[in-house]
Amino acid sequence: MKRLCDILGLSRSSFCYWRRTAAARAARQTVEAGIAARIRKVHQDSGCTYEAPTITAELRDGGGQVVNHKRLARIMRTIGLQGVRPRRRHRTTLADQAAAKAPDLIGRDFTASEVNTKYVGDITYPPVSGPRPLHLATVIDLASRRLAGWAIADHMRAELVIDALAAAERTRGSLAGAIMRTDHGSQYTSRSFAEICRSAGVRQSMGAVGSSVDNAAAESFNAAFKRETLKGRGLVE
Template sequence: MNHYQFVEDHQRRHGVKRLCDILGLARSSFYYWRRTAAARAARQAVEAGLAARIRKVHQDSNGTYGVPRITAELRDGDGPAINHKRVARIMRTIGLEGVRLRRRHRTTVADQAAAKAPDLIGRDFTAAVVNTKYVGDITYLPVSGAKPLYLATVIDLASRRLAGWAIADHMRTELVTDALAAAERTRGSLAGAITHTDHGSQDGFNRSSQRWLVGAIVAAW
């Protein structure tokens, strides 16, 4: 309980002076607290109203909105003006927070010096026959308390199934060739197939994969 409120509640029985002496309070501070009680109650009522509005916006966003988005929503609606610092304080008080998106980890690093491989599929990401057109990519996998991992995949555009994959703690050419080797083991041969990816360098994967895939046509990784 607030010490001033305790004095207020027990002053008739024990007296303000005695209670303030016991609690180590200045009587002037107690009397100031009592004079400002009405203004303080009014501020608390406004805070409670803002907390209710913030909670509704947060709930309507399925718990995803944080301070910036909630502040923007409140400014667009009816009610008193509010700044982001006040929203942040109230959200901390009532235990709300938004969803924090992880920073995007870049896995495609283009080699500006390398010649761009042609787009052999012409942006047509469909195939009528399996083992003719593939797409590949590298995905960043965060691991709590450990070094991050990278997943390389090779997907058949006809069946939409994962033909091969590989995981490593690096993005060197071996990661990609391991995924292609896994796809070759699954399909028996990738000869004549087109593998389309983005233009990442991956330590010269474009050139390495062309050498490794005998008879295969690689668009670009």
């Protein structure tokens, strides 16, 4: 053994350690092979969009062995899997500094005990190919997390968010008394949007200027929509 170690340039202690831990190493490889099979299934069921943190949560919810997210990420790299991550952000919020601002009626409490009481709205940029960029306006119910209304167009005028709110009103039948939380984009601070809110009986609410956390529920929907529904296709570098 000493002669062979000398020829291979290995120390005898390293060889002895490798041989002594062979059984444990084989057992670990067997366990990780099982984890890799579970990862492949969740990844495939997601349309090959989920990244390590989301797959970790899915495996925990599904029961069985709890896997650390760092270990899961290492296994994903080993078997050549990766999720989809949007690569570029497009600015959709252009604040009108002179416009009147609505009060903050919900703070950062993005929950609701009943449907049709609290909504959040935002504009995002769907990563699809075409001659002109598209913009998607959403109205999301904070109780059910349902997309109650939406509108899509190749412009970012106030009509875009007005159409989304009108779609939500058609879905619910009435929005009277509901709170609509948005950012300070010029579309949401426009007079025309304020008028349709008053007409529908909706109370406008806005968080802090320039804080994505104050509209976190809408931002979370936007990220999931791009990553999982569109599967990251057509993303611009």
